[in-house]
Amino acid sequence: RGIPALRKAMSSDDARLREEVMTRASFLAMFADIGAGPYITNSDARAILRDRAENDPSSRVRLYGPGALRGVNNEATIKTLIAMCDDEADYIRNYSLQYLLESNHPGRWEMLKRFLTDKATRCRAQAAWHYAELHAGSEDPADDLVDPFEIPAGAPTVAESIALVAPLLNDPEADVRDGALRALSRLLPLHKESVPMHIDFIRKLATDDESAKVRHRARRMMRDTGSQPGPG
Numbered sequence: 001r002g003i004p005a006l007r008k009a010m011s012s013d014d015a016r017l018r019e020e021v022m023t024r025a026s027f028l029a030m031f032a033d034i035g036a037g038p039y040i041t042n043s044d045a046r047a048i049l050r051d052r053a054e055n056d057p058s059s060r061v062r063l064y065g066p067g068a069l070r071g072v073n074n075e076a077t078i079k080t081l082i083a084m085c086d087d088e089a090d091y092i093r094n095y096s097l098q099y100l101l102e103s104n105h106p107g108r109w110e111m112l113k114r115f116l117t118d119k120a121t122r123c124r125a126q127a128a129w130h131y132a133e134l135h136a137g138s139e140d141p142a143d144d145l146v147d148p149f150e151i152p153a154g155a156p157t158v159a160e161s162i163a164l165v166a167p168l169l170n171d172p173e174a175d176v177r178d179g180a181l182r183a184l185s186r187l188l189p190l191h192k193e194s195v196p197m198h199i200d201f202i203r204k205l206a207t208d209d210e211s212a213k214v215r216h217r218a219r220r221m222m223r224d225t226g227s228q229p230g231p232g
Contacts, residue, residue, distance in 0.1 A: 202221055
């Protein structure tokens with residue numbers, strides 16, 4: 001009985017109803033992540049959710065789509081997440097990338113690399129941080145549940161991640177430069193060899209960047225590494 005009801009709700013002209021259903025589906029998947037219930041595995045239900053996640057005219061409905069589909073890494077789900085990485089709304093692209101990275105799709109690293117040149121500031125900044133998360137695990141240094149050096153097969157190495165993120169230090173948007181610095185503050189200490197070129201550039205940002213936020217983060221990085229940011 002639930003499938004016809006779901007289909008009726010998600011084909012309704014009432015965008016708020018569709019949003020409510022998709023929101024509840026995303027909450028069910030979130031609860032399943034912590035073992036508080038099952039994932040939505042019914043193929044008919046998932047087909048309805050995939051269609052609305054990718055094609056609904058309301059961005060608020062699409063926003064909850066990637067979260068509603070999480071936990072089941074089949075071909076159809078991954079295909080939808082890949083398509084949603086091209087959504088017109090940058091915040092939806094971000095969520096889609098996040099859940100694609102949690103999947104087993106071998107092309108997810110190429111998609112992450114593509115986001116480093118996304119047209120949206122928030123997408124480029126978030127992509128930089130995904131590289132830091134990949135190698136450094138949880139944002140909480142006290143979290144010992146994640147092995148910071150255990151990364152998925154096919155993922156970039158620390159050195160490769162640094163090389164991919166570092167060009168964002170030249171990004172025209174201050175938020176992206178700040179995001180790149182935040183990511184590099186995690187990545188550089190994990191690299192076995194020194195990277196003086198990047199350190200020198202960060203030192204330059206600490207004194208010369210037009211953004212106070214960027215200068216502050218760069219100076220903090222210099223202090224944390226025992227380097228001197230220079231005068232100013």
